Amino acid sequence: MNVVSLITNKRAAEQSCLALLQSCNSLSKFTQIHSYIIKLGLHSNPLVLTKFTSTSADLNAISYASSFVFSPESDTHLYDTFLFNTTIRAYAQRNDLKTKAVKFYNLMLECGVSPNKFTYPFVLKACAGIGELNLGKSVHGSVIKLRFCDDAHVQNTLVHMYGSCKGGILFARKVFDEMPKCDSVSWSAMIGGYARLGLSTEAISLFRKMQISGVCPDDITMVSVLSACTDLGALEVGKWVESFIEKERVNKSVELCNALIDMFAKCGDIDKALKLFRNMIEKNIVSWTSVIDGLAMHGRGLEAVALFEEMIRARVAPDYVSFIGLLSACSHSGLVDKGREYFDLMKKDFNLVPKIEHYGCMVDMLCRAGLLKEAFDFVQKMPIEPNPIVCRTLINACCTHGELKLGESITKRLIGNEPMHESNYVLLSNIYAKMLRWEKKTKIREVMDKMGMRKVPGSTMIELDNEIYEFVAGDQSHNQHKEIYEMLDEMGRKMKKAGYVPTTREVLLDIDEEDKEDALNRHSEKLAIAFALLKTPPGTPIRIVKNLRVCSDCHSATKFISKIYSREIVVRDRNRFHHFKDGFCSCGDFW
């Protein structure tokens, strides 16, 4: 064999291998190609190795590929920037393997292969997923040293990376502010950073700045803006965003439609969410899950179950998240038997091993149904350790069912495991209040003070004329607070006439009955409703958003108010919706 034919053969083998990889769409074909590469002696062909690695990314086989490409027998001289970039990219796009991306970046540096401007977006994306600020900062340091910081793509990923790292948002903003030119990606990364952190007001106000700047937002920008609306419960802003999307002809990707569905569902208009869902041509599992979860939050459990069944018939495979939605639908609607049935089905029919979240749903379901003993047995038999969330579910159930001693002992144990979580102390202090052990309650509050902890104050938001107003208990900061308190007095008088009795036993303060009534009357929720009654024409529905669970007195008072003032009142609470109408609530007092 002469030299020329050897070269053409090698070339031919390389070409055919690249072509095979190009069209490879299954793992079995991929492993075949792997043996083909070895047989033809192509394992030292950089072009083939790079293609092999990049193909593996789409087949979730990057670990398989990289153990071959980077095996100890491989010649390290083969490794070039291209090969490392491909490997890092493949790892960076896998949620569970992002640390590997950083590992290969370090290996790259160790091997003396220089990163280029394409390397850093991948590495920074991995850093974003890992979320460790110091790691991100050190990579940023290399970016500066290697002078890639003028590259627009690198800057965009820096914003995204800092926006995804704990404590990094100010660094993100700094990079963002110092960028000479921002495109829609830069704005999206910054707005998305705020939205993920729950800095929703900042996210929306930055979006307004983006409009002024003249950069055209795209579907991805709008997803973040909508998720900020969802967080705030800002239906009016959300509706405005929807019309903006129509007007500006923003690409209505599946993800954007999903975000719209989620926004309408969580801002109180579940029927609009359903309508959008029905009009979607291409749906994915997230679309189904969002609308099932939305129905669950609105207490429309049977519809949620029906939709889940429809999803199965449509041959969309349910995942872990969709089962959380389904089980919580059963829980919020008291569908205990259905819930049990689906919980078993999860393993049997869908091969999904229930996780702690699913066990949590079951515990919650049993507790809501008053099956406290069963809930405890269930936890005993669980194959996984109950987590603090499950414990708090049990403790809350103990409180509502008068099992105060039991609640106290679990809470004490929980504090032992989780000494820095303020809600545990709040729970314990509430238990002592219910036991009328005021001295113990005071002591807990002292401990909290000493540790620098504060109870999250209850607050209620309401949106009027595109403004968001926030009230806290006893709030006097509003410039119409005088009128609001007069309105509260009037409401109180009318309610008492209609038969409302303040549930003062829920006031966990050591004060006399009259003061307790007063304290109840100043709850943020009642302030917001009074404000809405003052500011909106008769008959307008009132929508409010609470950061905590609605208290039982506010719940019963709101029923009276809905009847007396003929208003539909929609309350989003920490975990579900209450639709008040004609003196009744959609939750059927079952929350």
Add this chain to the structure above:
DNA sequence: ATAGGGTTAG
């Protein structure tokens, strides 16, 4: 070959 997004039990 280059970046950004959605659903998660109390």
